[in-house]
Amino acid sequence: MSDQRVVRPTPISGFPEWTPQVRAVEQRWLDHIRAGFESFGFASVETPSVENLDVLMAKGETSQEVYTLHRLQADAEDDSDAKLGLHFDLTVPFARYVAQHFNELTFPFKRYQMQRVWRGERPQEGRFREFTQCDIDVINVDSVPLHFDAELPRIVHRVLAPLDIPAWTLSLNNRKVLQGFYEGLGIEEPIAVIRAVDKLHKVGDEGVRGILLSEGLSGEQADACLRLARIKSTGTDVADRVRELGVTSDLLEEGLQELTFVLEDLADVPGVVADLSIARGLDYYTGTVYEASFDDDPGYGSICAGGRYEDLAGQFIRRKLPGVGISIGLTRIFAKLVAEGRIEEGPKCPTDVLVVVPGAERRADALRTGEALRARGFDTEVFHSTAKVGKQIQYASKKGIPFVWFPPFDDEGSHEVKDMAAGEQGPADPATWSPGA
Amino acid sequence: MSDQRVVRPTPISGFPEWTPQVRAVEQRWLDHIRAGFESFGFASVETPSVENLDVLMAKGETSQEVYTLHRLQADAEDDSDAKLGLHFDLTVPFARYVAQHFNELTFPFKRYQMQRVWRGERPQEGRFREFTQCDIDVINVDSVPLHFDAELPRIVHRVLAPLDIPAWTLSLNNRKVLQGFYEGLGIEEPIAVIRAVDKLHKVGDEGVRGILLSEGLSGEQADACLRLARIKSTGTDVADRVRELGVTSDLLEEGLQELTFVLEDLADVPGVVADLSIARGLDYYTGTVYEASFDDDPGYGSICAGGRYEDLAGQFIRRKLPGVGISIGLTRIFAKLVAEGRIEEGPKCPTDVLVVVPGAERRADALRTGEALRARGFDTEVFHSTAKVGKQIQYASKKGIPFVWFPPFDDEGSHEVKDMAAGEQGPADPATWSPGA
Structure with missing residues (x-):
């Protein structure tokens, strides 16, 4: 051996890897989640790890996170791989899948997808560059019944409950409430306000207020936006509390009715709260949005997220294909428990x-x-x-x-x-x- | 929808994707293979999809097939991702894993690993750029008992038999037989001869003879190499048939004894044949080599492959960590059956x-x-x-x-x-x- 160069292996930051004893537990979790998804009638789908860049970028915004592929020894003229990027979530590939296989699918199409995704982010606690997500989505032609918006968090709750993870809360909101409220205030660019309010947990009230003023909002408008964002309720009084703010618009009323429907349907599911500060960064959501985090460590980041999108698949095909979905951030949850020693390790081998x-x-x-x-x-x-x-x-x-x-x-x-x-x-x-x- | 750009989705060549009905079957296959591997006591391991390039390239040879990663909007100064490549097999990552986690593992370490791998090849029938492999390997400190060389094809046979795939044959050889024979002939660069003989199925006897002559072999040496490559036997008379060629060396004798041991141990397993033309292209194999193909379509390429490597993990650590492994080319097998309509599709959804x-x-x-x-x-x-x-x-x-x-x-x-x-x-x-x- 001594005549050989020894390449010392080191972990690659942001790419988690487990010992066999920990992997055995991860595998048990994956099996459990899969069985849970199937118990609600969701079918398995997997998509390639890569998509064409124009598919990944069709909704813009996420470009900095995408890893592109290059052949190490590609010919200068050969650019056949030049347009391939690793998927950064499972929703965009699924929307593309539905459009591409439209004639082979039966609608409403309910699928689960458990795969690795990649983001070229700077690694930090709870942020990985490669991680596994477990998604369920429903896509239908023309419209998706609102019952699905309530069913998805119910399923996630049923699936996560037996895994004995620390207490967590699912925050619920509706983009129509936000957009309708801002429109009712006479704000011309509601999306910019949504993005600003989305930073509330990072920069606080004063920080958001500053951004809103710099976006051209009046002090009164900014204060109203912040009052809305402060509404948080585990009851179904949330619509009344919004209406008390005195802002009205058709879109706002539609959003409040949707939000109330979903909240009422989930009344028997513990740990669900309406939180009007939740917006979700990705701009493809158009109605219900979900975001879940650990109660004792909300700053760790979301452990589940999702929402309703009206035209994500529609960009690939001249059909209206709205959907709603939610994603369990398996690696983010699992890695935290491993790091804190809260996982009871499995056996070294399966042998009986x-x-x-x-x-x-x-x-x-x-x-x-x-x-x-x-x-x-x-x-x-x-x-x-x-x-x-x-x-x-x-x-x-x-x-x-x-x-x-x-x-x-x-x-x-x-x-x-x-x-x-x-x-x-x-x-x-x-x-x-x-x-x- | 009409005001939006419609990006027509098209399949990406070399990246297979299945309908839910076909995916249901693939999932059943994966579950079956996994249960089979576990029934022999192999533990699950997964590694990141990427390795540092120096790990991937430590054995050279495969550079042209590696996909490297680049962040779409990386800063010019930031080269933190510049050295990452997608793994092209599961053996090199596993060897790195064993070296890195050496103190956490119990030896002999028996693991299975079922993951996607990537090769930047030009796609053609049976060749994919992303595909799933199902590997079992044993790595031990200092030496690996030869019994494992026989156990691995036995396991693959047990696992594949119930899947009802077309008839296939596992060809068996030993690199020491080839190298020892060439050395016995007085050939100075046996590796070059191994590479030439490996092309036998593509270029035929005359083609290989031409290459050997151009490598400086005499006509007599070249003919002896071809006579060895033509030996093929389902019995254990293979060692005698090699000895009849009149070439001797210590390494050859060692190889013949190993090959005979493995053949005898596998006597009760159908579809196993000693084929002295099998060499395997990857140069990390040092003893037993395996290669399986469909009987009615041998040109489709190998559906299982593997062998024994003496120093693949040793390059990462100053310990001798030899191993032996075999890989089932799941996607290659499955895609052929799908294309030929030989898969009985599963249900559209799991719902009872x-x-x-x-x-x-x-x-x-x-x-x-x-x-x-x-x-x-x-x-x-x-x-x-x-x-x-x-x-x-x-x-x-x-x-x-x-x-x-x-x-x-x-x-x-x-x-x-x-x-x-x-x-x-x-x-x-x-x-x-x-x-x-």
Whole structure:
């Protein structure tokens, strides 16, 4: 080895990687989330990791976060890869998917998608450059019933509850309320106000007020915007509290009715609150918006997010294809729990039983015993050499394998099994044995 | 919509994407393969999609296939991403992983890894630029028992058999046989000969002979190399047939003994053949090599491949960490079957039962019925609006949902369920109903 260059491997910042014991837990979470999504009738979809840049950029705004691909040794003339970028979320690829496969799908189309996404951000706590999102979305032709806006947080709640994560709250708002309110105030560029209010948690009331004034709002208008943003309610009185501010517009009223419908439908789901400061940065949302964060660490960032979009798929096809979706930030949640030591690690390997190989001449027998146990559903290793039996038992002990199986050591012998935790050993039949018996 | 630019979505060549019905089958395959790997005691590992370029390139040779990442709007001075490339296989990242996490792992470390990989190749039949591989590898400190070289193809055979793919053959060879034979012939650069012989299936005997002569081999040496490459045997007579060629060296003898050991151990596994023309292009293999292809379409390319590497992890750490692994080319196998219409498509959605919502005032009841069915393991949708009952049944029919559930339409009513295939409807209790009853 000494004549070789040693390239010391170091973790790449922003790209998480787990030990097998932690990965086992992550895999269990992924299985649990997937089963939860399927239990509500959502179908699995995966899309390529890349999209054409014009698809990724069709809604602008996110350009700085996109990773583009380049072949290391591309010919100067060959620009076939030049337009490919890694997807930064799963909503834009899904909208493209629906438009592209329009004739192959049955609507309303309900899909879940659990994949890695990439953002070329500067890594910091809770921010990764590669991370896994678990999304559910519904896209329909022409219109999506408002019931879905309520169903999605309900599903996320059902799915996350058994995972025993720290207490969290789902904040709910409706873009129409914000836009309608600003229009009712006579503000000409409501989107600029939405962006400013979205910074409330970072820059505070005075910071937002300053931005709004610099956008040309009067002091009175800015104060009204801030009064709206301060409304927060777990009850369904939220519409009345907005109406008390004395601003009116058709869009505002439509938004309040939608928000109230969703809130009422979710009345039995704990940890849901209407928060009129929530806007969501991505500009493709047009109605309901969701954002969830940990109660004891709201600054960590959103652990779920989503909302309703009216024309995200419509940009790819001359059909109206509105949708609503929500995304669980799996890596963000999981990585925090790992970092804080709140994950109970899984086993080093899935093995239930290690079959001992008494000697080279009995290896074929041991392999058959392994097959018999596997056929009955036990994850089974047959020891990988003919080392001394003591060494084989030691391997099971080191790996945390709960049972060691001793096949007959000679033609008159019989099978025995050792319970490593209990330290007990006794006769057993591979065709009938079970751990509890 | 008319005032918007419409970006027509088109498939990106080399990046496969499936309809939900096909994805359902792919997901079933992935679950099956994973369960198979775990049944032999392999632990799950995932690594980031990217590695530092010096890790990817440490073995050279593959540079042209690597995709590098660039932030779309990176500052000119910021080169923090400049050294990141998407992994082109799962073996190099795994070797890096073992070196990096050396102190956290228990050896011999047996892992499976099922992830997407990327190669910046020109797409053609069976070649993708993004595809999923399913790998199992064993890495140990200092040495890896030869039993693993036999166990890996055995596992792949067990895992692939129930998937009902077209007949395939696993070809087996040993790099030491090739290198030892060439050394025994007095050839100074055996690696160049290995590379030339690896082209046998593409350029034929005469083509390879030409390359060998141009590499400076004598006609006699070239002919001996070709005679070796023509040896193919399903029996364990392969060592004798090589020895009959009259070439000897210590390395050759060592290789023949290894090859014979693996062949004998695999005697009960069908479709395994020793093929001395198999070399594998990647130069990190040092002993056993594997390559599998479809019997009726060998030119489609390898559907499984792998081998033994003595120093792949060792380049990252001053420890000897040899390994042996095999990779199932899932996408390559699956895409061919899809293209040939040999996949029986799955359902449009996982839903077992659609619960009808008789009207807005009974929606809460319907939601509770849905919960009750879900708690009993049935994937259940509650209809997403209060459309007419006929329309709700039509939705179930369009989506292929097998059962439609009618909760009580009034306080005196009772539950009924309709079997859509049989067309039969009768009373049912959500707490006890099952489809077979």
